[in-house]
Amino acid sequence: MFGRIFHLLVKEFLQMKRDKSARFRLLVPPVIQMLLFGYAATFEVFNVSTAILDLDRSQESRALTDAFVHSSRFRIAVPAASERDVRDAVERSDVQVGIVIPAGFAELLKKGRTSPVQALVDGTNSNTALIALGYVGQIAGSFGQDYARNLAERTGRALGRPMVSVGLEERYWYNPNLNSRWFFVPGVIGTLALITIVNLTAFAIVREREVGTLEQILVTPLRPVEFIIGKTLPFFLIGLLEVSIVAGFGMAWFHVPFRGNPLVLLLGTCLFLLAALAIGLLISTVCTTQQQAFSSNFFVLNPMFILSGFSFPIPSMPQALQWLTYADPLRYYLVIIRATFLKGVGLDALWPQMLALAAIALGLLTVAVLRFRKSLD
Amino acid sequence: MTAAPDAPIVVAGLVKRFGSFAALDGVSFAVARGEIMGFLGPNGAGKSTLIRILCGLLHPSAGHARVAGIDVAADPEAVRRRIGYMSQKFSLYDDLSVAENLRFFGGIYGVSRDDMAARLRYAIDMAGLSGREESLVATLAGGWKQRLALGAAILHRPPVLFLDEPTSGVDPESRRRFWDLIHTLAADGVSVLVSTHYMDEAEYCHRIALISGGRLIALGTPREIKRQARDAGARAAEPTMEDSFVSLVGKATAAQRAERP
Ligand SMILES: Nc1ncnc2c1ncn2[C@@H]1O[C@H](COP(=O)(O)OP(=O)(O)OP(=O)(O)O)[C@@H](O)[C@H]1O
Numbered sequence: 001m002f003g004r005i006f007h008l009l010v011k012e013f014l015q016m017k018r019d020k021s022a023r024f025r026l027l028v029p030p031v032i033q034m035l036l037f038g039y040a041a042t043f044e045v046f047n048v049s050t051a052i053l054d055l056d057r058s059q060e061s062r063a064l065t066d067a068f069v070h071s072s073r074f075r076i077a078v079p080a081a082s083e084r085d086v087r088d089a090v091e092r093s094d095v096q097v098g099i100v101i102p103a104g105f106a107e108l109l110k111k112g113r114t115s116p117v118q119a120l121v122d123g124t125n126s127n128t129a130l131i132a133l134g135y136v137g138q139i140a141g142s143f144g145q146d147y148a149r150n151l152a153e154r155t156g157r158a159l160g161r162p163m164v165s166v167g168l169e170e171r172y173w174y175n176p177n178l179n180s181r182w183f184f185v186p187g188v189i190g191t192l193a194l195i196t197i198v199n200l201t202a203f204a205i206v207r208e209r210e211v212g213t214l215e216q217i218l219v220t221p222l223r224p225v226e227f228i229i230g231k232t233l234p235f236f237l238i239g240l241l242e243v244s245i246v247a248g249f250g251m252a253w254f255h256v257p258f259r260g261n262p263l264v265l266l267l268g269t270c271l272f273l274l275a276a277l278a279i280g281l282l283i284s285t286v287c288t289t290q291q292q293a294f295s296s297n298f299f300v301l302n303p304m305f306i307l308s309g310f311s312f313p314i315p316s317m318p319q320a321l322q323w324l325t326y327a328d329p330l331r332y333y334l335v336i337i338r339a340t341f342l343k344g345v346g347l348d349a350l351w352p353q354m355l356a357l358a359a360i361a362l363g364l365l366t367v368a369v370l371r372f373r374k375s376l377d
Numbered sequence: 378m379t380a381a382p383d384a385p386i387v388v389a390g391l392v393k394r395f396g397s398f399a400a401l402d403g404v405s406f407a408v409a410r411g412e413i414m415g416f417l418g419p420n421g422a423g424k425s426t427l428i429r430i431l432c433g434l435l436h437p438s439a440g441h442a443r444v445a446g447i448d449v450a451a452d453p454e455a456v457r458r459r460i461g462y463m464s465q466k467f468s469l470y471d472d473l474s475v476a477e478n479l480r481f482f483g484g485i486y487g488v489s490r491d492d493m494a495a496r497l498r499y500a501i502d503m504a505g506l507s508g509r510e511e512s513l514v515a516t517l518a519g520g521w522k523q524r525l526a527l528g529a530a531i532l533h534r535p536p537v538l539f540l541d542e543p544t545s546g547v548d549p550e551s552r553r554r555f556w557d558l559i560h561t562l563a564a565d566g567v568s569v570l571v572s573t574h575y576m577d578e579a580e581y582c583h584r585i586a587l588i589s590g591g592r593l594i595a596l597g598t599p600r601e602i603k604r605q606a607r608d609a610g611a612r613a614a615e616p617t618m619e620d621s622f623v624s625l626v627g628k629a630t631a632a633q634r635a636e637r638p
């Protein structure tokens with residue numbers, strides 16, 4: 001068995017060595033994508049789960065609260081009675097943003113002074129935080145401007161410049177400069193690995209089917225499972241290499257820190273790559289031509305990307321779609337890769353994601369192998 | 378040369394259905410050791426289907442097939458170790474060299490490291506590929522590719538060989554050379570089952586099985602086939618193989634139509 005797999009591996013690497021353009025295809029597009037995402041991407045979010053605490057209980061503070069709620073950017077997810085509540089909710093990731101309007105808020109405004117509002121944000125977890133913070137600033141800013149104009153009209157004179165300033169609670173920042181690139185780079189790594197591996201696997205197997213070499217191989221004593229192992233193992237290694245290269249590039253170019261344990265990331269990456277291989281294999285069982293594989297890949301990879309939470313925050317999705325995201329391996333891998341890069345968390349926090357990935361990979365591989373064997377008939 | 382029940386290839390009442398369509402409809406025959414059996418029949422007659430069942434690539438719907446003494450439906454894996462197969466379309470790796478292709482197939486057939494060099498030599502000499510060992514397959518002309526495919530199919534010295542239209546699209550000189558190889562192998566005791574659309578090739582076979590609409594409509598030496606055609610009222614008094622083919626297939630098709638309107 002190992003002898004046969006070994007010969008298949010030798011053949012695969014010979015073919016890869018001969019395919020000069022493959023090296024280019026594997027390296028250049030990921031790096032370009034990373035640069036594009038790193039420099040160009042910003043996103044809009046809606047319905048960011050939020051906790052608001054109004055300690056002032058004035059007409060002004062209620063008006064500001066309404067301004068947040070009616071913006072459709074924020075959704076009040078947790079009723080907060082104390083600052084402790086808000087803090088806990090952010091810490092437990094029940095909400096992504098906590099807003100505290102301190103007592104004396106209206107008093108300061110009336111005097112034409114700058115009045116602070118506190119924002120607590122989980123800065124690691126998602127890009128949402130960064131964007132949401134922008135909205136807090138915008139909404140508070142325009143509230144302040146309207147108030148100043150009103151005040152001037154009512155009193156007939158300008159009493160200085162009343163403003164609402166948003167102060168940040170720094171304790172919760174894992175990404176203190178709110179650097180969106182730090183957020184994107186890990187995401188790009190995961191997304192690119194998925195695309196590369198699914199494509200490589202699906203195309204390689206469909207090509208053998210289309211050209212007829214698969215049939216030739218199947219009349220040898222090589223078993224289907226051996227074929228699958230020999231065929232996918234090289235892509236698994238390529239996946240690991242690609243993740244390392246793209247991650248290294250992101251760290252060198254964008255100075256993304258790596259705070260976690262590389263072994264934890266390696267484990268997550270291995271599980272994720274297994275799931276990706278299985279998806280490629282599954283696609284290859286329903287396609288007989290490379291043309292079909294091309295469109296199938298597109299239809300499979302696109303939803304996985306959209307549902308992963310990479311660009312569209314999962315909490316902003318309709319409930320049905322939110323359920324669907326649980327089946328998306330990229331969703332879990334993005335959490336793992338961001339957490340290991342930015343938070344430095346270990347297995348004690350990431351085991352649910354690891355378990356989910358392992359279950360998805362195992363399930364998909366089983367179905368893929370069974371389907372592959374059936375598709376030969 | 379008639380085949381005994383323990384012959385290398387024994388087929389009995391073989392049926393293959395794709396949905397409600399019967400691609401093979403009860404075919405029986407046997408091929409003896411060292412015999413070259415030719416498969417002749419119009420497009421879609423079921424030749425490839427039959428060969429693929431005998432290689433264990435397809436499951437028969439009914440009937441039995443034994444190859445090298447093994448039931449193909451029961452133990453296809455054991456069958457595969459004892460057969461060589463050339464599929465209807467060329468299917469080796471274009472981006473590998475002649476030697477790399479052979480080494481790969483030798484490897485997955487389980488040829489040991491010690492035997493490998495000798496087997497490669499055997500296949501390369503047999504297929505007349507000496508001097509081209511390092512050529513990329515993509516650069517080989519059609520006849521060379523065909524012989525390479527044969528070489529890859531006999532690396533593990535199988536006692537039974539299935540060749541599905543091995544010479545299609547190859548020039549006459551290369552075809553002649555290919556058939557010399559087949560005869561050499563048969564003389565060594567290899568049983569060969571070969572399908573073809575070339576009438577001159579049919580003449581090189583020890584026996585011919587004429588297949589049409591999934592059924593065996595005639596079986597015998599080339600001379601016997603021609604006699605059957607004459608008895609059945611072929612137009613020519615001394616029918617060629619082509620005359621015999623046309624007349625026998627025509628008659629069978631008419632009969633099958635009458636049976637299944
Ligand atoms: N996988 C399949 N599914 C459905 N029908 C099939 C399948 N494989 C073959 N057939 C049908 O079975 C019939 C016999 O096909 P087969 O390939 O065995 O013919 P053939 O004699 O080899 O023809 P040719 O000379 O063109 O190679 C054809 O009508 C074909 O369309």
Ligand SMILES: [Mg+2]
Nearest residue numbers: 424425426465
């Ligand atoms: Mg055919």
